[in-house]
Amino acid sequence: MTVIARTLLLGCLALGVACGPPTPAPSPPSSTSTAATINPARIDRVRHDLPAGYESGAIDQRATPISLWGFGSQWVAEPAECAALAAPAVDPGTSRGWSASGAGGIVYAAVVRTAAPSDPWLVEQCGQWSFTGGHTSGAVSTLVAPVIYAATTAGMAAELTTVVEGGTETHMHADLFTADLGDYHCFVTVVTDPGSPNPALGADVAADLLVKTVSALRG
Numbered sequence: 237m238t239v240i241a242r243t244l245l246l247g248c249l250a251l252g253v254a255c256g257p258p259t260p261a262p263s264p265p266s267s268t269s270t271a272a273t274i275n276p277a278r279i280d281r282v283r284h285d286l287p288a289g290y291e292s293g294a295i296d297q298r299a300t301p302i303s304l305w306g307f308g309s310q311w312v313a314e315p316a317e318c319a320a321l322a323a324p325a326v327d328p329g330t331s332r333g334w335s336a337s338g339a340g341g342i343v344y345a346a347v348v349r350t351a352a353p354s355d356p357w358l359v360e361q362c363g364q365w366s367f368t369g370g371h372t373s374g375a376v377s378t379l380v381a382p383v384i385y386a387a388t389t390a391g392m393a394a395e396l397t398t399v400v401e402g403g404t405e406t407h408m409h410a411d412l413f414t415a416d417l418g419d420y421h422c423f424v425t426v427v428t429d430p431g432s433p434n435p436a437l438g439a440d441v442a443a444d445l446l447v448k449t450v451s452a453l454r455g
Contacts, residue, residue, distance in 0.1 A: 274420045274453050276332035276347045281452040282445060283334055287437070290338035295346055297331040300324070301412050301425050302367070304335075304344050305396060311369030317355075318362035318376070321392065322412070324421050325352035340437040341428035345449050350421050359390045372398040381413055382443045384450050388416040393439065407431065411439040413446040422449055 283292045296303075302311065302322040313319035326348040333346030363378045379391030394410040412425040424446045428436035 273455060274347070274417055275455060276330070276420070276453065278452045278455060279332050279345060279347050279449060280334065282345060282449045283336065285445060285448050286336050286343065287338060287340065287441070290336040290343070292334050292336035295331075295333040295335045295344060298328045299331070299333070299344065299346060300326075301344075301410075301414075301423055304425055305374070305394060305408070305410050305427065306372065306398075307367075307369045311367055313365060313367040315362070315365060317358065318365035319367070320355065320358060321362055321365075321390065321414075322367070322376075322394075324354065324414075325350065326421055327351050339432075339434040340441075341426050341432075343424070343426050343437070343442075343445065345422075345424045345445060347417075347420055347422040347449070347453055349419055350416070354388070354416050354421070356388060371400065372396055379411065379413070379439055379443075382447050384415055384447060386417075387450060389446070390414045391439070391443065409436070411442045413439075413443050415446055415450050417450065417453070420453070422446070422453065424449060 286292065300323040327350070328348065330349040331346055332348070333344065336343045359378065365376050367374050367376070374394050374396040376392050376394045379393050381389035381391035383389065391411070391413045394412065396408040396410065398406045400406060407430050408427060409430055410425055410427045412423060414421065414423040424442050426437050426442040430436070
């Protein structure tokens with residue numbers, strides 16, 4: 237036994253404590269098992285959580301938030317990397333979801349397998365960004381997203397302006413909340429008309445539906 241080791245041992249005995257290697261910290265919970273239990277078919281259950289008077293139907297398998305906001309394939313984001321927040325890399329053939337319309341706006345919910353890993357820092361990098369396509373432009377800002385166990389969530393609000401013939405402008409508002417669940421990407425977006433005489437669904441409705449959607453997908 238070396239002098240240093242003997243000194244440490246005597247010190248431990250004098251203090252009445254046990255000497256030995258430090259106890260390793262417990263491993264953080266893994267999201268792998270959570271992601272593996274996702275069942276996209278369960279997303280239909282969330283229709284029952286819609287406000288009264290809403291009628292629901294199917295959603296296009298190719299739908300992304302940006303397409304549901306009225307944009308086709310010809311649009312650009314500034315900065316360019318922020319485009320992935322509204323049009324993530326996914327496998328459209330695996331998409332499941334629904335749409336619903338009522339007095340307060342249109343609600344969309346979908347879950348789809350991812351085609352590429354998401355950038356965990358993208359939300360922080362894109363606190364404010366914009367996009368344009370045709371006669372429509374939009375400005376996006378960050379919303380506080382709900383915290384969901386073993387999921388990476390994000391929230392954003394989009395203000396869209398379309399210039400029609402004669403210079404007349406029409407406006408639309410959209411709230412979007414997303415959750416990355418391992419191999420799956422889930423989103424809920426609510427599109428409203430600021431000029432409507434009916435009270436619009438708020439961002440809290442979209443956030444609550446995201447939480448309930450993830451819960452339903454996990455069973």
